[in-house]
Amino acid sequence: MSQRRQLSLNFFVYPGGHHEAAWRYKGTDISRLNDIAYYQDLAKRAEAATIDSLFFADGPVLADNIRYAARYRVEPITWLAAIGAVTSHIGLIATASTTYNEPYNLARLFASLDHLSGGRAGWNIVTTSQAAASQNFGLAEHPVHAERYERSREFVEVVTKLWDSWEDEAVVADQASGLFADTARIHPIEHVGKHFRVKGALNAPRTPQGRPVYVQAGSSEDGRSFAAHYAEAIFTAHQTLGSAQAFYADIKARASALGRRPEHIKVLPGLSPFIGSTEAEAKALEDEFNELIQPEYSLHQLLRMTGIDLSGYDLDGPFPRHLLDIDGTIGAASRFQLIVGILDRENPTIRQLINRLAGGRGHFVLAGTPERIADEIQQWFENGAADGFNIMPPWLTGGFDAFADEVVPLLRRRSLFRTEYRGRTLRDHYGLPRPDSRFAGDHLRASA
Amino acid sequence: MSQRRQLSLNFFVYPGGHHEAAWRYKGTDISRLNDIAYYQDLAKRAEAATIDSLFFADGPVLADNIRYAARYRVEPITWLAAIGAVTSHIGLIATASTTYNEPYNLARLFASLDHLSGGRAGWNIVTTSQAAASQNFGLAEHPVHAERYERSREFVEVVTKLWDSWEDEAVVADQASGLFADTARIHPIEHVGKHFRVKGALNAPRTPQGRPVYVQAGSSEDGRSFAAHYAEAIFTAHQTLGSAQAFYADIKARASALGRRPEHIKVLPGLSPFIGSTEAEAKALEDEFNELIQPEYSLHQLLRMTGIDLSGYDLDGPFPRHLLDIDGTIGAASRFQLIVGILDRENPTIRQLINRLAGGRGHFVLAGTPERIADEIQQWFENGAADGFNIMPPWLTGGFDAFADEVVPLLRRRSLFRTEYRGRTLRDHYGLPRPDSRFAGDHLRASA
Secondary structure (H helix, E strand, C coil): CCCCCCCEEEEEECCCCCCCCHHHCCCCCHHHCCCHHHHHHHHHHHHHCCCCEEEECCCCCCCCCCCCCCCCCCCHHHHHHHHHCCCCCCEEEEEEECCCCCHHHHHHHHHHHHHHCCCCEEEEEECCCCHHHHHHCCCCCCCCHHHHHHHHHHHHHHHHHHHHCECCCCEEEECCCCEEECHHHECCCCEECCCCEECCCCCCCCECCECCEEEECCCCHHHHHHHHHHCCEEEECCCCHHHHHHHHHHHHHHHHHCCCCHHHCEEEEEEEEEECCCHHHHHHHHHHHHCCCCHHHHHHHHHHHHCCCCCCCCCCCECCHHHCCCCCCHHHCHHHHHHHHHHHHHCCEHHHHHHHHHCCCCCEEEEECHHHHHHHHHHHHHCCCCCEEEECCCCCCHHHHHHHHHHHHHHHHCCCCCCCCCCCCHHHHHCCCCCCCCCCCHHHHHHC | CCCCCCCEEEEEECCCCCCCCHHHCCCCCHHHCCCHHHHHHHHHHHHHCCCCEEEECCCCCCCCCCCCCCCCCCCHHHHHHHHHCCCCCCEEEEEEECCCCCHHHHHHHHHHHHHHCCCCEEEEEECCCCHHHHHHCCCCCCCCHHHHHHHHHHHHHHHHHHHHCECCCCEEEECCCCEEECHHHECCCCEECCCCEECCCCCCCCECCECCEEEECCCCHHHHHHHHHHCCEEEECCCCHHHHHHHHHHHHHHHHHCCCCHHHCEEEEEEEEEECCCHHHHHHHHHHHHCCCCHHHHHHHHHHHHCCCCCCCCCCCECCHHHCCCCCCHHHCHHHHHHHHHHHHHCCEHHHHHHHHHCCCCCEEEEECHHHHHHHHHHHHHCCCCCEEEECCCCCCHHHHHHHHHHHHHHHHCCCCCCCCCCCCHHHHHCCCCCCCCCCCHHHHHHC
16 A cells, blocks of 8 residues: 655754744744754754754855844855764755855765765755855856856756766775775766866765755746756745645646656745644734834845835835836746735735745745644645645744644644654655666676 | 973874775774764764864865775865764864865855864865866866965965954844844955955854864975964974974974964874884784785875886885986975985885885884884974874774874873863864954944
8 A cells, every 4th residue: 555645844944043033032042043052953853853854045145134133154064964963864955056166066065964964965956146145256247047047057967977976886895805996887977068177086985865865946937947857856935825836737747848757856835834822822923023023124135035125115105016127137036926926916015015024035924723734734735736845933943843843743643744754865755766876887888 | 380381182084094005904994984973983082082183184086096995085074064063172174175165165164163063173274286186177277386375375365354254242132122243343355366356254153263273284385384374283294303303493483483473383293103012013013004005006106206107117126216306396395305205214125115105195104112102202292393293093993092092191191191171172272372353343443
């Protein structure tokens, strides 16, 4: 009897929590944001709840609104290495940029994370959207979207070849004969492309997962095309079931058209839950957070997402829709479209829009009882909108604890979510196969 | 009463051990070379012996003699992050290249290692000597020595500014007022140089040590000049007390001339000890390793260090000195000079030279009783040749255990080495001050 299809649940870790004012909340332990033990404790709790993976965002530039919020960045690969050392099962997904790294270096970092964690590494592949990053790397300007994606595709090809460059059987380690490695099974990749020339091979053996899991989060046209080719898990932002269903159907169709099995791409929308024992209590909790919002910060966020500077406007007045540059560059971005959707459906004041976005920067924020949260998860999961969710607690650690303690048991009772891990690797948790090296058998063909 | 000057002892970790045939030795657990727990166990043993620091070498290219030896590379920064998670005091020194990284990325990785370890990070700054590395990074050719050092100096300046870019007091985190960071204390570095343009600031707060410890290992003229300016610990290779004394005096004089305090640069020669309960037993142990040598591998190493291909020569015949290109590029390298010194003093056969180099690639190999090893350490330490040593066990784990169990107690009994850690950071262990941010007070000056 085949097992019922299972949810994938990731825990998206943000210092302090996802609500933009989380660090000001009385329940947030602000003194521990740089303390690895704080994150290690969170990871252990998530592992006790059989969560699939921890996920850290990243970008190689300082946020320009650090005055108002704890928006600095711990470096996620090192951070997850230290978390992997005190956990045994939970996946470890780090974000890293294809625009501001070299493929040989990044291939090594993720291969190492996969080795040291026993096969739990995942790479959230980003092209870096913040233009200011270019100024930390000597570029005259930030490459435009299409250029970044072009480089990204070649980058992923190079990294994949490097991860494959040692066949699984390359290490012989025969002490008696003195043969350490079978060099016929170690392959210089000899990559020559538009952006990269990389001879290879990698300087370490193939990893437990063969290749760390490929994760992606772009929802633009370029992003979807990229995801359909390469991604094994997709993080995405939707405000409505309908929007998520359309995205889900599109991604699965694109992958199928490329000959991929649709179940090998997990679509995981973001979900930020405010949990209360009654609907009113949950809503009151969300309100408590929104009262801590600093409009200077929120308006800056809105400027980034819409291109419109609303400082000076009456926060309780209408959003000036006529300023939206629907046909401009920013108008093509998925987050811009998401805001247009909110304006269309809800016609909010500026303050109402700010509050709508404060919880998850455009991700789905849901205030409700544990049953209500579980119902929504089940509805999306069973109606072609999601293979699981990227859980974004409004604050830490309490916001995660409430989900783990009150929602996870309901999902288990409904047989939607595991009660124990069935494997040890992130590929195991996601139900993804371990890929063969693309070079496997080359030495036999060469000598045939 | 001031404490007696204390030795610094690092543990230089090489997969399997430092002798080139270590992986073939019956006491080496070859199956665990990729197992983080193996290195974590070693780190715990070293910490129990109050060793100052673990040190990992690195290079972004596969060794071309992997057929014969376990010469692959674990990525050291991630590896040390996972080791830091299960230790509390021992320093964590990773090697990283200034030729094949971007300063913003590397500044982040080491800052993160320093944060997550509570102030135990050190950076062994290298320019990468293996020419083949260039082919993994799209370069037409490997930059020559002087160019690499020029870039390296600017690289270190940029990284230092980034580590200083958040003053220690920059994070305010006042939940009531909503002020997270005092942006007057976060400084864009605005670096514009020949090799780099980096605006900054770093995207994370200043680290426990302010700056991770600067380590360096070059002994060429460029290397010494660099070390005198920047290094706080120097790894170096010497075969004789006299050679080490000359190097020590030169480095300390150069540092003094630059206005630095000589005790703030630790000179740490490499030492690979074969330990036996009698001199004969120790020598027999060394012989046992040398019998496992594969000449194909050794001759390749010799080719790298001397530029001479000796395959086809009678191993028991004399070394063909007339082939040495004393005036050539390679003749300027410190390792070349070291081999010339051995030839001058010992006039060895090719096989004898191979055996001399197999233990430590030119570092000092000493076979003897624990007393003999301790005497040599004390002699160098008390006669202007060393502030401590970089211990390079011939094999692991037994080669380290013998040193920790038999030599360390002697050094303690002689009051040369600590019996417990007196601080928690690597700077504490080395007796180095915690540097102020170079930007400290700038906001006061600006408003004055």
